[in-house]
Amino acid sequence: MSDALRKIIEETQANFRAEPANALATFESKSELQEGFHSEVGLRDHRLTVDEPAELGGTDKGPNPVELVLAALGTCQEITYRAYAAAMGIPLEGVSVTVEGDIDLRGFFAVADDVRPGYGAMRATVELTSSAGEEQLNQLRDMVNSHCPVLDIVSKPVPVSLELRINEPVAA
Amino acid sequence: MSDALRKIIEETQANFRAEPANALATFESKSELQEGFHSEVGLRDHRLTVDEPAELGGTDKGPNPVELVLAALGTCQEITYRAYAAAMGIPLEGVSVTVEGDIDLRGFFAVADDVRPGYGAMRATVELTSSAGEEQLNQLRDMVNSHCPVLDIVSKPVPVSLELRINEPVAA
Numbered sequence: 001m002s003d004a005l006r007k008i009i010e011e012t013q014a015n016f017r018a019e020p021a022n023a024l025a026t027f028e029s030k031s032e033l034q035e036g037f038h039s040e041v042g043l044r045d046h047r048l049t050v051d052e053p054a055e056l057g058g059t060d061k062g063p064n065p066v067e068l069v070l071a072a073l074g075t076c077q078e079i080t081y082r083a084y085a086a087a088m089g090i091p092l093e094g095v096s097v098t099v100e101g102d103i104d105l106r107g108f109f110a111v112a113d114d115v116r117p118g119y120g121a122m123r124a125t126v127e128l129t130s131s132a133g134e135e136q137l138n139q140l141r142d143m144v145n146s147h148c149p150v151l152d153i154v155s156k157p158v159p160v161s162l163e164l165r166i167n168e169p170v171a172a
Numbered sequence: 173m174s175d176a177l178r179k180i181i182e183e184t185q186a187n188f189r190a191e192p193a194n195a196l197a198t199f200e201s202k203s204e205l206q207e208g209f210h211s212e213v214g215l216r217d218h219r220l221t222v223d224e225p226a227e228l229g230g231t232d233k234g235p236n237p238v239e240l241v242l243a244a245l246g247t248c249q250e251i252t253y254r255a256y257a258a259a260m261g262i263p264l265e266g267v268s269v270t271v272e273g274d275i276d277l278r279g280f281f282a283v284a285d286d287v288r289p290g291y292g293a294m295r296a297t298v299e300l301t302s303s304a305g306e307e308q309l310n311q312l313r314d315m316v317n318s319h320c321p322v323l324d325i326v327s328k329p330v331p332v333s334l335e336l337r338i339n340e341p342v343a344a
Contacts, residue, residue, distance in 0.1 A: 005208075008229045009281065016283045017181070022290040023277040029242035033266040036177075040241045043235040044225070045252045050247040057255070059182045065248035065322050066185070068240050070201035071213045073332070075222040076237035078205040080280075093341045097193045100342060104196040108252075108321055109181065111188045118324030122332045129339045133302040135210035142338050149280055150237050152290030160245070164313050167301045169265045 005086035038062075066119065069154065070099040077126055078151035084143045090136050094129035122154065210234075224280035238291065241326065244272040248322035249298055256315045262308050266301035294326065 052058025085092035224230025257264035
């Protein structure tokens with residue numbers, strides 16, 4: 001596995017060095033709100049069901065949006081650990097991640113203007129199973145944390161543009 | 173629906189004004205990497221399967237982490253539109269959102285140090301079906317965009333702390 005992965009990574013790096021335009025990718029999500037807070041999402045051929053728990057006014061058909069952000073960070077850390085362990089030739093038998101996010105819901109509910117609506121803090125605990133020494137694993141951690149896409153997205157600002165389109169309801 | 177929702181929102185606001193500590197919530201994700209880049213995630217009682225597409229070295233068993241971020245933003249916008257439309261008494265028959273994220277994969281693959289690993293830009297197109305006038309819907313949009321948790325998380329920095337734990341592999 002890790003030799004095959006190392007080969008894929010090295011070939012991809014060579015490709016992107018030779019042709020930087022090949023590295024430009026755009027991902028897309030399309031979703032539509034159903035009853036209440038339940039939304040159905042399409043990500044290429046994959047489907048996701050999102051909802052809010054009952055305490056937040058939903059019917060709990062799936063995780064909520066802020067939970068998806070935690071899942072995104074945890075899995076991105078895992079994937080980035082596996083990729084860089086392969087690239088760096090460091091043995092890595094397992095990775096699991098727990099991510100917590102603290103939110104003060106007064107922000108979302110417009111009860112306090114000085115409280116942000118999103119997470120005030122996030123904490124990730126990364127558990128590696130590896131026979132490598134501590135120094136090597138600290139080098140791995142530093143490479144992962146400087147190249148993990150979702151860590152970058154949540155910890156640094158991303159410019160977001162929002163366009164609103166309005167349709168008239170079809171007469172019954 | 174929207175009257176019931178308005179009542180839930182008003183009661184929640186009154187609760188959080190009276191007892192700010194009730195507004196503090198912590199969400200959690202637990203995930204474990206399987207073969208390759210496939211990860212299984214638990215979010216309360218909900219399960220998610222995450223993977224990378226074949227072009228990125230995975231087996232495409234589910235969306236990838238950066239796609240989850242797009243889904244999180246799209247569904248958070250939808251939910252926030254429905255909640256604030258109810259709270260503001262604005263008719264809203266439907267909401268759907270398309271979110272795109274541009275990523276230069278030279279960042280993740282460590283091919284260019286000046287390229288961030290996460291999204292360089294995100295674009296959301298929000299489509300509302302409503303009989304309300306443009307002025308009301310612009311007021312709604314402004315309330316949504318200043319209170320949408322995931323928009324806040326991606327567009328502004330969140331402090332993230334990361335802890336690494338290391339387990340020795342169990343001898344075979």
